Amino acid sequence: MSKRILVVEDDRSIARLVRDNLMFEGFDVECADNGADALAAAKKRKPDLVLLDLMLPSGIDGFELCEAFSQTHNRTAVIILTARGQREDRVRGLKLGADDYVVKPFALDELLARVHAVLRRTQRRVDRVTLGDTIVDFTQLRATRGTAELSLTDREFEILRHLAEHQGELVTRSDLLRVVWGYQEVPTTRTVDSFIFRLRHKIEPDPHNPKYIRTAHGDGYRLITS
Numbered sequence: 001m002s003k004r005i006l007v008v009e010d011d012r013s014i015a016r017l018v019r020d021n022l023m024f025e026g027f028d029v030e031c032a033d034n035g036a037d038a039l040a041a042a043k044k045r046k047p048d049l050v051l052l053d054l055m056l057p058s059g060i061d062g063f064e065l066c067e068a069f070s071q072t073h074n075r076t077a078v079i080i081l082t083a084r085g086q087r088e089d090r091v092r093g094l095k096l097g098a099d100d101y102v103v104k105p106f107a108l109d110e111l112l113a114r115v116h117a118v119l120r121r122t123q124r125r126v127d128r129v130t131l132g133d134t135i136v137d138f139t140q141l142r143a144t145r146g147t148a149e150l151s152l153t154d155r156e157f158e159i160l161r162h163l164a165e166h167q168g169e170l171v172t173r174s175d176l177l178r179v180v181w182g183y184q185e186v187p188t189t190r191t192v193d194s195f196i197f198r199l200r201h202k203i204e205p206d207p208h209n210p211k212y213i214r215t216a217h218g219d220g221y222r223l224i225t226s
Contacts, residue, residue, distance in 0.1 A: 002026055002027055002028040005027045005029050005049045006029075006032065007019055007030070008050060008056070008065065014104075017108070018111070021112065027115075034056055036059055038050075038052075038060075048077065051079050051115075052078055052081060052098075053080075066078050066093055066096045066097060069097070075097075078099055079101070079102060079115065079118055080102070081106070081111070082104060083103070085103035087141075091141055094139050094141065099118045109183075113183070114179075121162075121165045125165065126164040127139050129160070129167075131212045132212070141157055143202075145203075151202070159192075167224075169222065171222065171223075173219075174186045174220075177189070212224055
């Protein structure tokens with residue numbers, strides 16, 4: 001059975017573009033252009049994923065919808081799709097239960113990659129991981145070691161979250177490039193290794209002998225939490 005996706009977007013040209021491409025990917029897609037219709041459609045169709053614009057016409061706003069969808073019995077996955085890219089809005093959306101956050105204007109191939117990634121990981125969502133005395137909270141985009149705040153970039157949080165959702169499993173460089181960077185065709189690049197190098201220097205007790213982010217030589221990485 002095709003996965004059901006609800007697109008909540010009041011810009012008809014964007015909604016049509018997203019709908020048509022999702023349908024081409026094999027999804028069952030419905031659209032709504034305001035909060036009330038979105039709730040009614042979600043109650044009737046029970047979507048597997050909602051693509052949610054924050055800036056909707058008067059009435060129920062995107063943040064309220066995000067909270068409502070994340071509190072359903074089976075919990076509906078949400079990707080916020082919006083022109084509001086400020087960090088405060090991202091943190092608020094993630095705290096309310098969003099699984100991902102895509103800022104307009106967006107690359108269509110990246111959006112599709114993120115849709116597939118969220119649907120894959122819905123059943124194994126991780127909001128927090130503890131690595132020794134380091135705590136990483138993905139809903140607040142906050143990392144601490146003891147009482148000290150660690151400065152991680154948004155992409156570093158995304159990499160760690162994907163590793164945490166596949167804890168103990170091999171995560172290849174290609175996986176990370178598709179899920180975190182949104183590539184469909186994976187280029188030859190050392191970008192992933194550079195980010196892992198910086199992450200280790202922020203969270204590992206000894207970055208040169210990593211305890212948590214282990215290298216699987218020639219393939220990728222594994223996150224070991226104990």
